[in-house]
Structures are given as C-alpha cells and as structure tokens.
Amino acid sequence: MKKPDVKIVLLGDVNVGKTSLLHRYMERRFQDTVSTVGGAFYLKQWRSYNISIWDTAGREQFHGLGSMYCRGAAAVILTYDVNHLQSLVELEDRFLGLTDTASTNCLFAIVGNKVDLTEEGAAEDQEKEEGCSREAGSSCASAKVSKQVKLEDAVALYKKILKYKMLEEKDMPAAEKMCFETSAKTGYNVDHLFETLFDMVVPMILQKRAEGPPQTVDISNYKQPKQTKSGCCA
C-alpha cells in the first residue's frame, strides 16, 4: 500500500452528503449511498503526491472516532446541508472539537452541499418546503426548498473557527476562498473544492518532507497552537 503524504478529513452531520461528495470527485458520478459505517478512505494521486481522504460517519454512534480520524490531518472539510440550518450549527457544536487533534497548521474548508435542491440551484418548482433532506437516501430528490443557509453564514463560521483555533485571519486563507457551495449530485463546484485544497496542502507536504518526517508522531512533543499573537490582547 502506498504511504499517504498527507491527510484530508471530511466531517459533518449525518446525511449532508460527505460520501457523495467524495464519490462524485473520485468516481465522477453520483450514486445513492447508504449511511457510512465507521469511515472509509480513498487514496488520491495528485501530481506526485498521495493524498488520503477520509470519509467519516456522521452518525452520533461513531462520533467518538472523529478525533482519531482527524489526528494529524492537514485539512478538514466541514460539510453541511444548505437546506438545513441545524447541520451548520452542528459543525460548530459537535464537530469543531474533533479537529483539536489535527495538525497545528490545519486548513479548514466549509462546504455547503446539496445546492441542487434549492430554488436557486434548480429551475423547477416544488411542492413541499419541509426539509425531508434529513431522511436517509434520496427520497427528497425532487423537493425544491429555499436555501436555509447563506454563504455569509458559512463565512461567519469560518471566522469563528479561526478565533477558536486562535489563528490570525491574515495568516490563514481568506474566508471567501475557503467557503464553498457544492452539489455532489450535479458535480457543481466539487472538483474546485478538492483541487483548491490539494493545491493548498502541497506546500505543507513539502514542508513536512523538508523537516524530515519522523517515523511516528511524537506525542510528547505536542505543542499548543501559538497563542502569542492571539487577537484578544491586541
């Protein structure tokens, strides 16, 4: 098995479409998926690098595994459903804490999936507004609802995350660059999302290589993210 150079993890509430996003990118098609059990991972060859992408289970039952999956990750893709505000709220409440084990310079992308189901995303009209998108499977494929989550909400969350991580906004990629709206079903923005991230993690791989990677992660040497420049004292 090829050794991955870097890890990217998909996090998000159940049924926001993490597996579908990854499937759309890797297999170039959309298919109905069943709720992910535990987690799955893909190895993507990007230029000369091997990037492992972990798809995690959104179900509460597997929530405890998230920290381990995130350990040492170079980037985390926080996924929500644009038609379901709670899925964005969950990102902050439940999933952000899992990323504490990610590498200190971890990148964050916030992705609103299922834009194809919104009125803006599709021309057709629909009958019901009720968010049946929570139900497993694709029973709601025909229901068009008005978008509940705006891109600005995601941008705000991104800035919150940086604050939570005690990172300076100017040291990190701009929020506008890291917030995406996608549709795994139509493929809208999916390649853009992954490839933007890949391009961003490549310098991290090079940096890691230059430092001479240790065979194992030295857990005794774990450093807290830099706090010297924290915003609150400025």
Add this chain to the structure above:
Amino acid sequence: MMNIKAFQLVSAIERELLMGDKDRINIECVECCGKNLYVGTNDCFVYHFLLEEKTLPTGTATFTATKQLHRHLGFKKPVNELRAASALNRLLVLCDNSITLVNMMNLEPIPTGARIKGAVTFALNENPVSGDPFCVEVCIISVKRRTIQMFMVYEDRVQIVKEVSTPEQPFAVAVDGHFLCLALTTQYIILNYNTGVSQDLFPYCSEEKRPIVKRIGRQEFLLAGPGGLGMFATVAGISQRAPVHWSENVIGAAICFPYVIALDDEFITVHSMLDQQQKQTLPFKEGHILQDFEGRVIVATSKGVYILVPLPLEKQIQDLLASHRVEEALVLAKGARRNIPKDKFQVMYRRILQQAGFIQFAQLQFLEAKELFRSGQLDVRELISLYPFLLPTSSSFTRSHPPLHEYADLNQLTQGDQEKMAQCKRFLMSYLNEVRSTEVANGYKEDIDTALLKLYAEADHDSLLDLLVTENFCLLTDSAVWLEKYKKYFALGLLYHYNNQDAAALQLWVNIVNGDIHDSTRSDLYEYVVDFLTYCLDQELVWKYADWVLQKSEEVGVQVFTKRPLDEQQKNSFNPDDVINCLKKYPKALVKYLEYLVIDRRLQKEEYHTHLALLYLEEVLQQRPSTNDKCAEVTGMQAKLRNLLQKSDLYRVHFLIDKIQGTGLHMESAILHGKLEEHEKALHILVHELKDLSAAEDYCLWSSEGRDGPYRQRLFHTLLAIYLSAGASDCELVVAAVDLLNHHATEFDASQVLQLLPDTWSVQLLCPFLTGVMRHSIHTKRMTQVAVGLAKSENLIYSYDKMKLKGSSIRLSDKKLCQMCQNPFCEPVFVRYPNGRLVHTHCAASRHTNPNSSSPGNRT
C-alpha cells in the same frame, strides 16, 4: 457482496479426544506453537497435542492431532490462558490469577517455581525491546486496581521491570515495543510505558461490551469499536486503514493477511484489509475462542478445536476472476506481493493482469482492458488469436495453457452480435497500431502487421495504405489472399511492391486502370503508375509499360522518360536513341522528350537539335494554314522554334533553310541566315520582307551577344546601309535610319557613318547621334590615357624588382639543398623563389605548392 472462499474450516481436535463423554468439561483456552497444540480446560487440565497437516488429493487440507499428554495443574480453577515461549521451552499458564512456567514438552512445573502472581490477563510483547533472545516480555493486567505490570520472563525466573498505573481500570491489553494498547473502562488508549505518555484513541464502553485489542503488525492494532466496527489504530493514534464492519456481538478477532477474521456467536466472518469488504461468512455456532498463531488461525467452541485453513491466494484470485470480480482480484493479488517471492509474484501477477484484461475485454471495457494488457505485458497474439483468421497461417503461436480466458473466439464472446464484433475489431485495430512500434511487438511483428492489414482491409480503413507504404512486416501470402478477398487490389499492388515484386504490382494496377478489375481506391491511378514507373529502377518494366502509358496520354506518359530522378541519369540511364525510337509513334511525346534532351539536359548532339527544330517547324507549318489569325498556340509553338533556332548552334542550318523556304516564315529564315553569318541577307529579309524594323534592330543586338565590339558595329552598319540604300523615296526607312543612329550612337563608327549620310541631313536631325558619339569618343580617349599611365607605372615597378634581384649573386654549394626534394644541386641550374628559397628546375616544374606555402611567388 458476493462471497469468495478464502478459508476452509477443518476440525483439529475431536471432542472424544479431549473429554470423552464428560459433559461438564469445557475448553477454556488454546495455544499453538509450530506443531504443538495446547488446550486448557475448566477442570484445570492442560493437554498437549501434536498437529499433523495432510493435504488430500482433492486439495483439501486435513489435520490429525495426536495427544502427547495431559497434566492437572493442582487447582480447582479453570486454566484461563496459555502462551508458549518456544525459545525458553516454556509454556506460560494463567490459572487462579497466577502465571506459572511449565516445560513445553512434559508440562512439568519448573523446579524454581518462578511465577507471576496477581495477574488478571496477560500479553506477550511480540516486538520486544530488550534484545535478549532468551527472555520474553510479559505484560499483565494486575489484580490491583488500575495497574499494569511489565515482566521479563527467563527460563527459570521472572523479573518485574515496570509498574504503571492507568487512569481507569484496564480490561484488555496488547503490546508492541514500549507501547501498550489498552482497553480502559470508557475508552481505548495507547500508553508508552517507558515515558508514561498516553494517547487517547476513541471512546468505548468496556463494561457493556467485551473489548478486543489485537496487535496486527508493527505498531498497529485492531480494536473493537462502536457499532461493531473493527478499527485500526497505530501507536501514534492514527488510523491508516478504513474500519471493517463486524456484527455488534463480535467476541474475537484474528489476522491472516490480507484478511481480518472475526467471530460472533453464530458466524465466522472474513473481511479483506485491502478493501474492507466482507469476503466470506462461515456459520459457526457457540464459538468462543478465535486466535491466530504465526499465521495459523484457530477457532474453538467449548468442546472442539478447529482450524481455518486459508486457501492458496492464487486459488482465491482465480475464483474471483472466474466470477469476473476483476477489481477485487487485483487488489488481492497486489496485497499478496509481500507474501510471495518477487520472481514468482511477478509471473503470477502478470498473468492475473492478463486474465483481468480479457474479462474487461469481454465486457467491451476496452480502455481498462488495454491498460491491463499493457501492464500485464500480454503476448499480443493471445488477443489476435481471438479473432478468427487474423493470425497468419504460418504463425507458430499457441495459446498459453492454462488458458487466459474462456472464449474460443470472438463469435462466441460476442454471441454473434455484429455491433459488438465491430467494436472489438476497432479496438484491436487501435491497439495493434499502438503496440506495433513498441517493444511489445518484438518477436512477432509479422503476426501483428498481418493481423492489422487484415483488419484494415476488412474495415476499408484508410490506414491500410499508410501501413503498406511504411516499414511493415506483413506476410505476403497471407496478406495477398486477404486483400484479394476484399478487392483491395491497389493495396495488394503496394504489398507486392514492398516485397520487391514490382512486375506483379504494375500488372494489377494496369488491370485496374483498364477496368479489368475494380478498385476505386485511387482515382488518379494512371498518374500514380506513371509516377511509379518514373522512379522504377527496373528498365525492363519501364519498357514493358511504356507503350501502355503513352497510349493513355502522350504528354503524361512521356514523363516516365523525362522525369526520372537525377541521380539515375548519371549511370544506368536510358539510351536516348532507344527512347526516340520508341516514341516515334507518339509525336507529342517525342517533342517533349527532345525538349527534355535539348533544353533540360543540354545534350550537345546535332541530331536531337535538328530533330527538335524540324518537329517544331512541322508543327508550326501544320497549324499555320488552318489558322491565319495569330492565336496563342501558334505563337507559342513559333516562339519555341525561334528560341531554339536562336539559342542552339548545333542544328543543321542548311537543311532547315531548305525546309523553310517559301513558307513565309521570315523571322525564322532570318535567324537561320544569321546563323550562317549571312547578316545582310537576314536583315534584308527582316526589313524588306517582314517589314519589322524593330525586329531588325533586335536582331543586331542578340546576334552580336557575346561577340566583340567591331562585330556588333558591323551589324549595325549593315542595317544602316540597308536603310539608306532604299533612297530618300522610302520615307519610312529614312526615319528608321535616323532613329537607329540616334538610339544606338555608340554602336557606330562616326567617321564612316558621316560619309554615308546624305548631305541634305541637318545637324539638328542627328544631334543626339553626334553628341553621343562625341561623348563616347572622348571617354574612350581618356580611358586609354589612364590605361597607358597605369601600364607604364607597372612596368617601372617590375624594372625596379628586376634590378634589385640582379644586384646580388647566389652561391650554390654542396651544403645548399633543394627546398623541395632536400637533395643537393648537381648542376648550376636552379630556380629561385622571391623569398630566397632555391629548388631544382625539375622540382619547380613538378610542384603544386610553393615550398613556403604561405607566400606563393614568382620564380626569378
């Protein structure tokens, strides 16, 4: 998910062998070390068996266990765990919270009575840190709350090395180096017992469900996770493999690469670590022990012991391929790489790739198939042989055995579906075209090219011709039959040509042009044949088809003689007389050929020039009576005639004058007279018969081209004389005379002209002439004076040199050697170069270079 058969469940110890008919006796634990199989029971017995493996002719493995002995340990408690330490010849027995050491062979307790007390459970470190081969490292979960202890166990003593306390009560442990993987009450952790640093893995409630902690390799563990997951974790706390999905009530797990085996109360399940898929399910009731011992997987109920025998990987892969599960087969094969010697693996893997390729091919997944064929380095003929009749009859190829696929041929594969058949053929075309120039083709280029030719011919593909006109290895007999079958006669000709059978090629093409056989490949086949003959080195063939091409078109056909490549003209060229003889029947071709000889090749032979002039003349004469008005072609032919007459000096003038007499071709006869130096006559014709005065003037100019001044002067004087002799009555000629003088002043000798002119002419009339003449005369005078001056000074320089050289004498002695031949001078005659070097006269005469080559000089 379809199943594959990865393991076979085989009984190892029959119930009778252990306990006979005593129902209350249960198996508590097993240990296997090489051929030694140990069983611990609830009534405190340890049994020792020898395990013999046999493979039946059917390929299935069987085991027979022979009981060696059994020993009661002296307690009333069950034997909880057994571990063999073969290097120490010791069996570690956990019973009644105490680990005792017994001899592996006779099960006698060791005399020292060394033991580890207070152990709930224990694990051996399979990646020991001490480096001492006669010592095993044992980790126990102590009866003390939240305590782990590390021991070194030697042949007859034990030594505690470390005690660490854990944040919660541990339930299960596995060890790798300094790392302990622990199942605590609420979570799994990795604990470095050397540094004391711990790393959380994930939450798990060990009190609710029995945890599993299983070391699966260097620094990697397999853990029972939430929701029946089998989670992989490294000592760094990272998961490198996706989890496998077990049932919720899993009670044991084992590893047999590349599989993870799990046991629950009803089934043994087999998952692949390579793709995390479940591969096999074996019903197994009441199992309670599943363990692997150096690759041997043992499963036990409380009454019997069984072995899970892995089927050979190759067999598994073949099973997968047989059910067309290409991806899984390849993943399994790739995963097996590290378990199989490299050479053997490569042969096996290549074959699997090829088989997989054919499976994809049969499903018309051509892109995938191509990639598999390429990476599997498939002998292309395997693929070609699927297509009926494509391999040459002479090919020695036989399909590999055992076969790579199940298909007899394409008809069977496509079940006669024409569209599919066509797709397959298109694929083979592109595939062969791609590989034919690569090293894959080495050794069977003939087979590939012949097959490709057949495909192209059948599909009426444009590339057929490209194939035949570039380097190829198409076999003649096979290809010829096929091309004839598909009426590709033009291509067949190319094939013959490529095989140096130009005669056959030409015969075919001529037949096509003649309409005897039909092939519309080229609409310009006639021109193609002409071109072919032009470059054909075989003269006989050219002669053979010369009449044919000329009959088709004289102008085009003659090219076989006139357009031959330049290098051929030097040697081995056609004899012009033979060609002329041949062309007699084809006047137009003959003219073209003579033009080629006279104008292009500049042959200086009178016959050709005369012949060509005569032919031109005949043509001009023939066209003349019919068309009195000067149409373009008449002048064209006439211009050619005039040009030839003017430029060439080789034709027989008198002969042509005879021919031209009385035809009214004044210009031409003037030219001919000019050739005889009869300029007066020529000019007379031009002035009086043709009445074309400017032509007369031109005549003076071109006739004197390349001649000296006086010659030209004579011509102009002659013309002037003709103009003047007509007398004043012919006004037109008088004007012409004046113009002639004024325009060509310098061509005349003024003194002579002035005497000829009538006295009545005014100076004003001749003003341009007179000034021109004067200027010229003065210019000439001055130039002459300059020349005289220069000549005089040059003469002076030479006189000076001569004086200088004569001034000193040269001594010739024995010591002086000729600078050329290095011999002494024997005679008083010598040559002296201006730079002072002396040479023999004969040396000087024979030399090509000056002895001092840098300064060539005159001899003195």
